[in-house]
Amino acid sequence: MKILYPEKIKFLEKKANEIRQLIIESLSISGSGHTAGSLGMADIFTYLYFHGLNHNPEKPDWPERDRLILSNGHICPVLYATLALAGYFPVAEMRKLRKFKSGLQGHPERGALPGIETTSGPLGSGLSQAIGMALADKLDNGPTSERFFYCLLSDGELNEGNSWEAIMLAGREGFHNLIAIVDRNNIQIDGYTEDVMPLEPLADKWRAFNWQVIEINGHNFEEIHEAIGLAKSVFGRPTVIIAHTIPGKGVLDFERRFDWHGKAPDKKESKKALKELRSFGGNLDEE
Amino acid sequence: MSRNFLNPKISLNPDVFSLRVKYEETREGFGRGLLQAGRDDKRVVALTADLASSTKTDYFAEEFPERFFEMGVAEQNMAGVSSGLAAMNKVPFIASFAVFSPGRNWEQIRTTICLNNQNVKIIGFHAGVATGPDGATHQALEDLALMRVLPNIIVISPADSLEAEKATLAAARIKKPVYLRFFREKSPIITTPETRFIIGKANLLWQGEEPQVSIISTGITVFQALLAAKKLWVEEKISVQVFNFHTIKPLDTQVLDLAARTGAVVVTEDHQKAGGLGGAIAEYYTQKKPTLMEFVGLNDEFGQTGQAVQLLEHYGLDSNGIITAVKRALKRKN
Numbered sequence: 001m002k003i004l005y006p007e008k009i010k011f012l013e014k015k016a017n018e019i020r021q022l023i024i025e026s027l028s029i030s031g032s033g034h035t036a037g038s039l040g041m042a043d044i045f046t047y048l049y050f051h052g053l054n055h056n057p058e059k060p061d062w063p064e065r066d067r068l069i070l071s072n073g074h075i076c077p078v079l080y081a082t083l084a085l086a087g088y089f090p091v092a093e094m095r096k097l098r099k100f101k102s103g104l105q106g107h108p109e110r111g112a113l114p115g116i117e118t119t120s121g122p123l124g125s126g127l128s129q130a131i132g133m134a135l136a137d138k139l140d141n142g143p144t145s146e147r148f149f150y151c152l153l154s155d156g157e158l159n160e161g162n163s164w165e166a167i168m169l170a171g172r173e174g175f176h177n178l179i180a181i182v183d184r185n186n187i188q189i190d191g192y193t194e195d196v197m198p199l200e201p202l203a204d205k206w207r208a209f210n211w212q213v214i215e216i217n218g219h220n221f222e223e224i225h226e227a228i229g230l231a232k233s234v235f236g237r238p239t240v241i242i243a244h245t246i247p248g249k250g251v252l253d254f255e256r257r258f259d260w261h262g263k264a265p266d267k268k269e270s271k272k273a274l275k276e277l278r279s280f281g282g283n284l285d286e287e
Numbered sequence: 288m289s290r291n292f293l294n295p296k297i298s299l300n301p302d303v304f305s306l307r308v309k310y311e312e313t314r315e316g317f318g319r320g321l322l323q324a325g326r327d328d329k330r331v332v333a334l335t336a337d338l339a340s341s342t343k344t345d346y347f348a349e350e351f352p353e354r355f356f357e358m359g360v361a362e363q364n365m366a367g368v369s370s371g372l373a374a375m376n377k378v379p380f381i382a383s384f385a386v387f388s389p390g391r392n393w394e395q396i397r398t399t400i401c402l403n404n405q406n407v408k409i410i411g412f413h414a415g416v417a418t419g420p421d422g423a424t425h426q427a428l429e430d431l432a433l434m435r436v437l438p439n440i441i442v443i444s445p446a447d448s449l450e451a452e453k454a455t456l457a458a459a460r461i462k463k464p465v466y467l468r469f470f471r472e473k474s475p476i477i478t479t480p481e482t483r484f485i486i487g488k489a490n491l492l493w494q495g496e497e498p499q500v501s502i503i504s505t506g507i508t509v510f511q512a513l514l515a516a517k518k519l520w521v522e523e524k525i526s527v528q529v530f531n532f533h534t535i536k537p538l539d540t541q542v543l544d545l546a547a548r549t550g551a552v553v554v555t556e557d558h559q560k561a562g563g564l565g566g567a568i569a570e571y572y573t574q575k576k577p578t579l580m581e582f583v584g585l586n587d588e589f590g591q592t593g594q595a596v597q598l599l600e601h602y603g604l605d606s607n608g609i610i611t612a613v614k615r616a617l618k619r620k621n
């Protein structure tokens with residue numbers, strides 16, 4: 001694993017900020033889409049695509065690449081923005097989010113854009129697909145394969161029975177190279193997760209299915225880095241990283257508000273948000 | 288012995304109408320086909336949801352234990368896992384009862400296999416009332432409808448165990464999602480190893496002279512249609528032609544155009560009348576070649592417990608039921 005130097009953390013922080021700006025810009029142009037979850041996961045996406053993943057934007061189909069499966073496809077603005085800034089496709093394409101005949105479909109579609117591993121959106125089936133990939137990899141490369149399979153899930157989709165079917169199977173298989181990351185932002189469409197359908201004690205649930213569980217602050221690059229390192233070092237057990245995130249992170253007006261789950265900012269809201277982001281919440285002094 | 292009108296060009300079983308005819312379950316054909324597909328191509332893998340022996344995936348599992356994945360009773364997960372396997376260049380066959388797969392996991396099949404366009408083979412067993420004593424809960428009567436409305440997928444419903452074997456091998460070779468439908472009851476072997484099986488190409492089985500009605504059949508009803516054709520000719524000198532539509536999607540429209548020339552078409556299937564083979568053909572005819580049609584199938588009702596033979600008779604899916612439908616068609620035609 002690459003060392004995460006302080007300069008790299010600074011770089012990642014700036015990159016995450018760019019990604020958030022791109023998310024806001026594209027959402028305000030499209031007029032619809034999911035804002036809160038996209039902003040909340042920007043730091044984790046940044047870490048993965050700009051430090052953690054073994055991938056090559058110039059060769060999106062390179063067979064040896066790590067796989068990243070986005071199960072909760074509705075937060076695709078963060079995936080698209082990250083892929084664009086990582087060089088998978090021109091950043092200008094972001095203007096076409098959710099537009100007719102665009103590769104940036106409302107929910108991700110495999111084949112529509114380079115770097116999209118699976119079609120997703122309907123909740124609860126992403127982990128199953130990541131497991132299928134890990135099974136194939138185990139068959140071809142044995143139990144010490146160095147290819148990693150990341151699956152990003154929302155906390156809301158843990159209401160789905162299919163999620164737990166997959167969690168049970170992965171526990172049985174004991175994949176060393178499967179890393180699930182749960183966006184624990186405590187919101188889902190109808191409200192706070194603990195009101196809609198309580199998930200706690202969530203870590204215990206995963207542990208009971210034979211997973212290694214790591215809880216982190218999903219906005220702290222050092223914690224993300226350390227958790228991925230721990231996940232990779234444990235043998236014979238899949239790892240879930242329960243990443244506590246703030247929905248809408250980076251824009252004060254959007255933070256922690258479930259009504260921002262499924263809507264896009266209008267012109268005025270976006271202008272204000274972008275101003276806030278460009279000045280790093282008013283803390284930008286060095287540039 | 289009266290004249291036999293079996294199509295001589297496709298080497299059908301000459302014993303099909305005799306008491307010597309061999310009976311076999313379609314799942315036996317699948318089990319053999321899957322094993323052979325596994326020997327031919329090491330990318331082939333098999334998954335089941337706690338039904339290894341009922342689906343005859345156990346033949347494959349015995350020879351290729353490392354390529355066999357037991358999913359437990361979790362069909363939704365099985366669909367997603369197979370999509371992931373296919374994404375890594377495997378050729379997964381997922382086997383369960385049709386009411387559960389594609390019944391329970393339809394959305395996962397839609398999104399992760401069909402829209403995602405992954406090379407997965409969905410194998411649904413115990414289709415139709417011919418499932419028998421297990422009763423209505425386990426008799427899939429809607430699976431053809433569920434599968435044929437999905438883009439990208441091929442839908443196949445073999446008529447006997449040999450055809451099941453060939454369909455399995457053909458499914459393994461074509462790089463597309465495929466749904467294979469199998470029925471449980473032992474049935475007479477209509478075809479021979481030499482009978483052609485081409486996805487999307489229907490076979491003419493019985494070619495009466497100057498046929499007055501075309502019977503288009505699939506699955507377990509194909510044999511019943513042959514019996515009906517023979518009886519109609521021997522007892523009443525009513526001449527028909529019988530086609531085996533083993534492929535429901537894509538439809539063989541060339542053969543449909545040919546069949547329409549009789550001016551009356553009877554479609555038979557162990558499935559709801561709504562949405563199955565009959566529905567598919569009606570969609571074609573109403574748009575391209577309006578043709579008088581009669582449907583043999585379940586009439587917006589569920590099945591029940593009983594022996595397959597009793598149920599086929601009760602729901603009018605046996606040769607007598609088909610004869611009645613042919614006569615209805617003739618009456619409307621004339």
Ligand SMILES: [Mg+2]
Nearest residue numbers: 155156185187
């Ligand atoms: Mg959430």
